[in-house]
Amino acid sequence: FQPHHLSLERPNAGAVPVRAKVTITEITGSESFVHLDFADARWVMLAHGILDFETDDEVEVFIDPRHIMVFDQNGRAVTASKLAA
8 A cells, every 4th residue: 555545534434443653753744754563564654734643652544455455575466366366
């Protein structure tokens, strides 16, 4: 997924909540890049507005599973039909 696919509010009924920990917030004018730790992964959320999170704050973010992209060990995109096989 891309940073703008994460949000603090549920964008649609299919989006699922995930609790993540803030590592840093970059305020870039009217938007904020929020760097998150989730499990063993680093995620970045792009949000409109100035978000003033502290390091180690826990936040609930939402992701629509349709935006999740999967890649094989060679870096090639895995299509949905390959995942179903």
